[in-house]
Structure formats: structure tokens, C-alpha cells
Amino acid sequence: MTTTAASEKIGFIGLGLMGHGIAKNIVDKGYALTFLGRKNRAPAEDLLGRGAKEAATSRDVAVASDIVFICVTGSREVESIIRGPGGLKEGLKKGSVVVDCSTSDPTSTVALAAELKALGVDYVDAPLSRTPKEAWEGTLDAMVGASDAVFARLKPVLDTWAGRIVHIGDTGDGHRMKLLNNFISLGYAAIYSEALALAEKVGISPPRFDSVIRNGRMDCGFYQTFMRWTLEGDRDAHKFTIANAFKDLTYLESMAGSAGIANPLGNATKNAFAGAFVAGPDQYVPMLATHIGKVNGVDLTPTKDGKR
Structure with missing residues (x-):
């Protein structure tokens, strides 16, 4: 200094x-x-x-x-x-x-x-x-x-x-870039959540799903942090609230509208978080998987010692 x-x-x-x-x-x-x-x-x-x-x-x-x-x-x-x-x-x-x-x-x-x-x-x-x-x-x-x-x-x-x-x-560019950054990360969260729900529905458990994605081309740091809730029940793995995620996606929607660009994937991601926000705004982003599972009749509650 x-x-x-x-x-x-x-x-x-x-x-x-x-x-x-x-x-x-x-x-x-x-x-x-x-x-x-x-x-x-x-x-x-x-x-x-x-x-x-x-x-x-x-x-x-x-x-x-x-x-x-x-x-x-x-x-x-x-x-x-x-x-x-x-x-x-x-x-x-x-x-x-x-x-x-x-x-x-x-x-x-x-x-x-x-x-x-x-x-x-x-x-x-x-x-x-x-x-x-x-x-x-x-x-x-x-x-x-x-x-x-x-x-x-x-x-x-x-x-x-x-x-x-x-x-x-x-x-202004810092906040513009941050919304783009969060669009990508929260989009990942929505995709992971829906994929986990579909996997469970067709008989592929979260650990089996993870055995393919982890260490493969689709793996990344965000994926590993996100999965610690579903696989380990680690509530503190990514302490970013669903309420803040929904707020950021609302800002993204406004930015896209002002720029005159269609943002269907951003809106789809926002809608995924909107339901979770109503259900539990103080929950953290990885818990979106549990919510998406519940909506689809699938139990993605983390297991402990083999029990939910």
C-alpha cells in the first residue's frame, strides 16, 4: 500500500x-x-x-x-x-x-x-x-x-x-456485466434443477447423475457448489438467496427490454425462480432443485445416511 x-x-x-x-x-x-x-x-x-x-x-x-x-x-x-x-x-x-x-x-x-x-x-x-x-x-x-x-x-x-x-x-458497465454474469449462473441453476428432476423421474438418482457430470466437460465450479445441497444437504454451500436471484433476473429483464432484445431464456430462468421465491424467498439458490422436483412430483430432498 x-x-x-x-x-x-x-x-x-x-x-x-x-x-x-x-x-x-x-x-x-x-x-x-x-x-x-x-x-x-x-x-x-x-x-x-x-x-x-x-x-x-x-x-x-x-x-x-x-x-x-x-x-x-x-x-x-x-x-x-x-x-x-x-x-x-x-x-x-x-x-x-x-x-x-x-x-x-x-x-x-x-x-x-x-x-x-x-x-x-x-x-x-x-x-x-x-x-x-x-x-x-x-x-x-x-x-x-x-x-x-x-x-x-x-x-x-x-x-x-x-x-x-x-x-x-x-x-454502469459493472452492473450490466454483473446481470449478464448472473443470467449465466442462474440459468445453470435452473437447468441443473430441471435436469435433476427429470433424471429422478426416469430412475436416475442424483448421485448417479453426478457420477457422469462431475469431472466431465459439463462440470464447473458452480456445478460443484450447487450440487452440495442435493448430494450432501449443505445449506451453506452457496449462500445466495432465491429472493436476490429473482431480483437480479427482474433487473436483467428490464435491461433486455431497454436494449430492445428478446430474452426468452432469461424470462424462463426468472419464471423458474419466481415459483421458488413465493415458496421460500430466504432459501438459497441450490435449493431451487428441491422446489423444481416438488412441482414435478419428485422428491429431491437431500439424503442423510441414506434417508430423506
């Missing part, structure tokens, strides 16, 4: 499954960190123990920071944090940077960037890929939308929590 980089004061809002690990790595790597606390006190107490400071409002985070990271559910929450009473806009200084690590609607992202630009504040989208495990380890993927100069300023801070950083383009 250079002396210039070390002088940057960092703010953080959103100490959820991903945010806690990111914030932990920022403060552990030597940056002064001010965070917004939340009802779940465990992440806040952990960061306080590492030397970070707690703020009462988003405005207070802005006042104390040169660069503010936001890591929340989506655009609705981001807009409230920036524009709402006691929000970031009330405390941001000229020359500050706000970085949205959420998976947000690119239309909202571009609008917020223009709004903050008028105040002399840069707005960057840097959505994430991978899981809370990599967030804690500091090895997340990030796809960043920013100007070259702002990206160069942010890079040392991003390096504290990301193992792979791609400067994908200007502001």
Missing part, C-alpha cells in the same frame, strides 16, 4: 454476508474504516475489535470518509442510502467516491452517477462474484465500472478484498 493510498479514509455501509468480510479485509490491511452499524451486532462488534469506528447514520459515514462502499441488496436500498434523510448526499465532500458493490439496476446506477457528479462526487459500480467464504478470505471477483483515473485511485483498496478485478468499462 502506498502512502497516498493509506491516507484514504474508507466508509462502509452494508455488513451482510458479503459486506462483513469485505470490510474486515479493508481494516485489516491498514485502512481507517468507518462503518454504519446494524441490528445484527456481531459484525459491528467484530469490526470495532479490529480498530474500525462506528457511525450512527449514512451521513456520518460520508463525513468521515473519502471513499464509501455500499454493499446491500439492490437499487432501492442504495437509492435510500444516498438520497434518504441522513443519507450520504448530506455528508459527501467534493472529490469523494461512492462505490456500489451491490447488484443494482444499471438505469438507477447511471442516474445516481449523474446526480452525484453535479456535487463533484464520483460514482462507481463494482459488483461482486463468488461467495461469503471468498469475501472473508479477500479473494472475491469484482467487475468495475469507472473512469481510468478513478479506477486507479480505487485499485489499492479493491486489492484488499478481491483476488480478481476486471475494469470492465465506465460507470
Whole structure:
């Protein structure tokens, strides 16, 4: 870390499954960190123990920071944090940077960037890929939308929590690429789920199905993570909620509509998650297989010691 980089004061809002690990790595790597606390006190107490400071409002985070990271559910929450009473806009200084690590609607992202630009504040989208495990380890993927100069300023801070950083383009491109990334991954999830249901229906059990796919050409890291629920009952294998998946596919649908492109596979994937969302929004993505099985009269509940 250079002396210039070390002088940057960092703010953080959103100490959820991903945010806690990111914030932990920022403060552990030597940056002064001010965070917004939340009802779940465990992440806040952990960061306080590492030397970070707690703020009462988003405005207070802005006042104390040169660069503010936001890591929340989506655009609705981001807009409230920036524009709402006691929000970031009330405390941001000229020359500050706000970085949205959420998976947000690119239309909202571009609008917020223009709004903050008028105040002399840069707005960057840097959505994430991978899981809370990599967030804690500091090895997340990030796809960043920013100007070259702002990206160069942010890079040392991003390096504290990301193992792979791609400067994908200007502001808005990070969120556009993230929606495309999630379209592919969630499309895989829908295909795996339907394939597992059909396999069980025709007499091929999940372990037998897996014996062919695993280590073959159709295998990949996402497949292996996804299958840990059905094969092992590992609830925490991929802690990305069905609610967030459905939200991201809704954003994808909007982006495709704005671009004037037919997106039938995206809509089919969204519809698969829509039913699961109604049934259990707080479940995680690999549990889609159980839902798709149930809809089709197939029991894909994970087994334990040979029993469901």
C-alpha cells in the first residue's frame, strides 16, 4: 500500500454476508474504516475489535470518509442510502467516491452517477462474484465500472478484498456485466434443477447423475457448489438467496427490454425462480432443485445416511 493510498479514509455501509468480510479485509490491511452499524451486532462488534469506528447514520459515514462502499441488496436500498434523510448526499465532500458493490439496476446506477457528479462526487459500480467464504478470505471477483483515473485511485483498496478485478468499462458497465454474469449462473441453476428432476423421474438418482457430470466437460465450479445441497444437504454451500436471484433476473429483464432484445431464456430462468421465491424467498439458490422436483412430483430432498 502506498502512502497516498493509506491516507484514504474508507466508509462502509452494508455488513451482510458479503459486506462483513469485505470490510474486515479493508481494516485489516491498514485502512481507517468507518462503518454504519446494524441490528445484527456481531459484525459491528467484530469490526470495532479490529480498530474500525462506528457511525450512527449514512451521513456520518460520508463525513468521515473519502471513499464509501455500499454493499446491500439492490437499487432501492442504495437509492435510500444516498438520497434518504441522513443519507450520504448530506455528508459527501467534493472529490469523494461512492462505490456500489451491490447488484443494482444499471438505469438507477447511471442516474445516481449523474446526480452525484453535479456535487463533484464520483460514482462507481463494482459488483461482486463468488461467495461469503471468498469475501472473508479477500479473494472475491469484482467487475468495475469507472473512469481510468478513478479506477486507479480505487485499485489499492479493491486489492484488499478481491483476488480478481476486471475494469470492465465506465460507470454502469459493472452492473450490466454483473446481470449478464448472473443470467449465466442462474440459468445453470435452473437447468441443473430441471435436469435433476427429470433424471429422478426416469430412475436416475442424483448421485448417479453426478457420477457422469462431475469431472466431465459439463462440470464447473458452480456445478460443484450447487450440487452440495442435493448430494450432501449443505445449506451453506452457496449462500445466495432465491429472493436476490429473482431480483437480479427482474433487473436483467428490464435491461433486455431497454436494449430492445428478446430474452426468452432469461424470462424462463426468472419464471423458474419466481415459483421458488413465493415458496421460500430466504432459501438459497441450490435449493431451487428441491422446489423444481416438488412441482414435478419428485422428491429431491437431500439424503442423510441414506434417508430423506
